[in-house]
Amino acid sequence: MTDNTHDPKLVSWVAGAGPGSDFPVQNLPLGIFSEAKGKRRPGVAIGDYILDLNGIADLLDEEWREDFAQPVLNAWLSRGNGAQRDLRARLSELLTDERYRDDVEPQLIGQSEVRMHVPCLVGDYTDFYVGINHAMNVGRQFRPDNPLLPNYKYVPIGYHGRASSIRASGEDVVRPCGQRKPPEAEAPEYGPSRRLDYELELGMWIGQGNALGERIPVRDAESHIAGWCLLNDWSARDIQGWEYQPLGPFLAKNFLSTVSPWIVTSEALAPFRMPVPARPEGDPEPLPYLQTDGDTAFAIQLEVTLMTERMRAAGAAPKVLSRGTAAAAMYWSAAQIVTHHASNGCNLQPGDLIGTGTLSTASDEGLGCLLEISEGGKRPFDLGNGETRSFLEDGDEIVLRAWCEAEGAVRIGFGECVGRVIPSR
Known part of the structure; x- marks a missing residue:
């Protein structure tokens, strides 16, 4: 079912997240990235950037913090689609409401500056x-x-x-x-x-x-x-x-x-x-x-x-x-x-x-x-x-x-x- 996170009128304050981007605020896909010599950690694609989920842990549900400190997404995915919807709603709020910009913007990293990895430890x-x-x-x-x-x-x-x-x-x-x-x-x-x-x-x-x-x-x-x-x-x-x-x-x-x-x-x-x-x-x-x-x-x-x-x-x-x-x-x-x-x-x-x-x-x-x-x-x-x-x-x-x-x-x-x-x- 669609909800307000799919609203075509929603616009993110993140540069490059507008029409034509693969990753507007209506998408918010999850992945695992690392910076040079850095640890692998979860992120969300938004425009030309990645939002570090571990870096904004204080703005998310406390129960999720351990999952977003992991180098793979297996533990997070095991929570099911209900948790996915809740995370999506919170991220949509953080990335469209200017009130959160000062807290969130420092945790944005250019996609060209990181290496992407397989998002899960694939058992089968x-x-x-x-x-x-x-x-x-x-x-x-x-x-x-x-x-x-x-x-x-x-x-x-x-x-x-x-x-x-x-x-x-x-x-x-x-x-x-x-x-x-x-x-x-x-x-x-x-x-x-x-x-x-x-x-x-x-x-x-x-x-x-x-x-x-x-x-x-x-x-x-x-x-x-x-x-x-x-x-x-x-x-x-x-x-x-x-x-x-x-x-x-x-x-x-x-x-x-x-x-x-x-x-x-x-x-x-x-x-x-x-x-x-x-x-x-x-x-x-x-x-x-x-x-x-x-x-x-x-x-x-x-x-x-x-x-x-x-x-x-x-x-x-x-x-x-x-x-x-x-x-x-x-x-x-x-x-x-x-x-x-x-x-x-x-x-x-x-x-x-x-x-x-x-x-x-x-x-x-x-x-x-x-x-x-x-x-x-x-x-x-x-x-x-x-x-x-x-x-x-x-x-x-x-x-x-x-x-x-x-x-x-x-x-x-x-x-x-x-x-x-x-x-x-």
Whole structure:
């Protein structure tokens, strides 16, 4: 539900927090930052600045102070969405009322002056496969007559990824090595991936969890989602093609997953709720445990750009690879993802990260990875400067962006999720 913190008439006294910013006072995402040689601590993005939550602890609820002295947000997220709403209301007051300016302004630090970190200690990371257009496009490359496997429209498909290699935006992508077997070869070889790819995804941060053996009803599932981020689940397609049967992805994906550093809270996204798109006629209804009245999605716009070494040297603009919407790409909703994850009694914990899987729209303008854009490498595409690409080369930089816009609401953004490919070590 929306409240006075979403009022489009609200204006912060912080410079750079006006229209066009990713971080107006209607957003207030949470993150973890550090200054040079300083400790990691929680902050809130506002305009071009970060508000140090530990630095304004005396202006916040006394019960929260210990949480905001921590180097990760797990303890805070475990308090649930009620505490998030209370914090949001207090921050909105502090950042719009001039009476608090003298106390708050000294605790603002320029975003360009800090290093951002993964906001939580990630105990577990699960990646789903709910982008049906992506599943169809990839399936056609291997099974032209039957691209979707029989279970896809009944069960949200997912796999457990590697939590230790999740990094915040800006981390270099070291080209991974592994076994690969070209079709013409009789035996596999070991070496750097030749088919390195990005994947455009959204990530969900879990707030309150559930006890082992307990399930999460679909009507309650969204209350377990603390917020959202961008997620790039980098993939080595040649390594993946050789290793993924019968157990699925392994070394092809666990070398790095990049997240945007800000947790855009579920409360901030309230003005951008929309009905979940109807399933195509003839598709099966979800099983009863995945059915709910009034399930919602979010009007989130997505974009991917590529900057090559040659573009960088020439001072050229990056190439836009993809533009689309998240709701048009997701076959299963956020609530259904969370409910299914816990439907066997699996215990979700504060700070767990859940990925949607690659989000592609039905049109070519909104494809979420190079495997789709280049049709598995069969159709290299022109970058407009004499270069072509099928997969990523050393020096290439991928930037994911997301934002929300709606009539009667202030635009908010997710920030950037950036990674540049460097040679194998």
